[in-house]
Amino acid sequence: xxxxxxxxxxxxxxAALLSLPLLLTGCEMPFALDPRGPAAAEIAGIWWLLFWTAxxxxxxVFALLGVAIVRARAIARxxxxxxxxxxEGKPADVGDGHGAPARVSWLExxxxxxxxxxxGIIPGVILIATTFMTLSGLAVFDTxxxxxxxxxxxxxxxxxxxxxxxxxxxxxxxxxxIPVGQSVRVELESADVIHSFWVPQxxxxxxMVPGRTNVIYIQADEAGVYFGKCAEFCGQQHANMExxxxxxxxxxxxxxxxxxxxxxxxxxxxxxxxxxxxxxxxQCALCHTIRGVSTGAxxxxxxxxxxxxxxxxxxxxxxxxxxxxxxxxxxxxxxKPGSRMPAVNxxxxxxxxxxxxxxxxR
Ligand SMILES: [Cu+2]
Numbered sequence: 001x002x003x004x005x006x007x008x009x010x011x012x013x014x015a016a017l018l019s020l021p022l023l024l025t026g027c028e029m030p031f032a033l034d035p036r037g038p039a040a041a042e043i044a045g046i047w048w049l050l051f052w053t054a055x056x057x058x059x060x061v062f063a064l065l066g067v068a069i070v071r072a073r074a075i076a077r078x079x080x081x082x083x084x085x086x087x088e089g090k091p092a093d094v095g096d097g098h099g100a101p102a103r104v105s106w107l108e109x110x111x112x113x114x115x116x117x118x119x120g121i122i123p124g125v126i127l128i129a130t131t132f133m134t135l136s137g138l139a140v141f142d143t144x145x146x147x148x149x150x151x152x153x154x155x156x157x158x159x160x161x162x163x164x165x166x167x168x169x170x171x172x173x174x175x176x177x178i179p180v181g182q183s184v185r186v187e188l189e190s191a192d193v194i195h196s197f198w199v200p201q202x203x204x205x206x207x208m209v210p211g212r213t214n215v216i217y218i219q220a221d222e223a224g225v226y227f228g229k230c231a232e233f234c235g236q237q238h239a240n241m242e243x244x245x246x247x248x249x250x251x252x253x254x255x256x257x258x259x260x261x262x263x264x265x266x267x268x269x270x271x272x273x274x275x276x277x278x279x280x281x282x283q284c285a286l287c288h289t290i291r292g293v294s295t296g297a298x299x300x301x302x303x304x305x306x307x308x309x310x311x312x313x314x315x316x317x318x319x320x321x322x323x324x325x326x327x328x329x330x331x332x333x334x335x336k337p338g339s340r341m342p343a344v345n346x347x348x349x350x351x352x353x354x355x356x357x358x359x360x361x362r
Contacts, residue, residue, distance in 0.1 A: 031200035031227065036247075037219045039140040039203040046137040053126060141204065145217050149182040156188070156195030156208040156230065159237035159339055160302055160315040170260040171289070173302030174243045174315045176228075179253040183219040191299045196232035199245050205231040220247030225311075236338030242316035256309075263292030264305045264361055275357025278350045287341070290361065301341060308362040314339065322359050329354070 033048075035041040154176065155162040164171050178184045188197050190208040198205040199218060206216045220226065230241035248256070267273040276293060279285055285294035287301035296303075310320050317336050318324040329351070332341040346354060 035201055036222050036224065036226065037202040038145075038221070039218065040201055042137050042140045043204050046134055049133060050130060053130060057123075057126065141206065141216065144185070144215075145183040145219070147183060148185045148217065149179060151185040151187060152176060152178075153187045153189060154197060154208070155299070156190040156192075156197070156234070156241075157299060157340070158192050158235050159230070159241040159336070161241070161243045162191070162299065162302070163243075165257060165260075168257040168261055170257055171303045172260055172306065172310070174312060175246065175310045176243065177246045177248060177253055177256050178218065178220060179250040180220055180223045180247045182250070183217050186216045186218055188214040188216060193234045194232050195230045195234050195241070197228070198231040199226050199228040201226050202245065207232060218245070220245070223247050223249060237336050240315055240317045240336055240339075244311060244316065259309070260306050264290045267357055267360065269356075271353050272357040272360050274350075275353035275355070278346065278354045279357060282346060282354075283342075283344050284354075304358065304361060306361055308359055314341075322355060325359060326351070326355050329358075 032040065033044050035044045150165070150167045153164040153166065155164070161174050161176075162171070163173060163176050186197070188206055188208040189212075190210045192210065194210070195208040196205045197208055197216065202218045202220055203216055206214050208214065224247055226245040226247065228243040228245055230238055232238075234241065267276050279288075279290070280294055286296060288294065288296040289303045289305065291303070291305040308320075312318060313320050313324055313328055314332070314336055318328060328335055329344070329346070331343055332339055333343055
């Protein structure tokens, strides 16, 4: 084929193609590459190592390819001009029968060495080195830090997170608090299918497997709200199985834990009091624990004792404001189809009271 027959993509098409990766990332640094804890920093380091190695290798490969193309075209032109192979005086069609050159002169006699070194030894050294660096980096999953502040148990449910602090006597859901700069041991369990615990800015993913306990150590070096997500497809609402890790100064953390360990606050007015009765007398109480008020079946639904202190509802599906709370109770299957909470029929006056009560659980 002659060069003129090759279709070169237009400049516009090339520009569109090149900007595609930017669109895909939304032009923001992906969470995992913006680490805020030692384990995530280690993992991001491995990512950058592999990225730059791959970049340098591909640049060299593309440069060699470019050289080969330019040379081949030069030789082809010379052949055309001379009506044969300019080096050996052979006919023009000695190559592939279409006028392409048979050999590239600068590689002649050097091909074996080039293939062994360029195709075997160099890639071998790079692969072995990066394998060792990756494996030693992955030790962040297995090596317990020297000082561990305490243990939290996180149990995955379809499609929410049960979070328990055995040392503090706290049970909550979908929102985990940790003290800044301290390492926390997290025991990962599952109540049903395989889930995966992932807080990209703090650590890599670790599976939550029914019947076993996996352990991960997380630490945040800066105060902040970190996004977490189930990273193993677990069913219809997998995409809405998210959570928050809130890293705060130790004093704030202790205050939070103390408050969470208390029983639910008493209703402060008649409406809220009626709301509590509605809750206790309805199906809600079969699935949800409100400490001091109701004991739901274990694992049937999130603990609601201090519901009003949480930032989000239903595993980060909704912001926790009264309107959303009402919407959720009326139509959980419309908001999160396939979630394990059924719509419960509550008469409208009762509903207002119920909302008043639940919103007051701070
Ligand atoms: Cu999941």
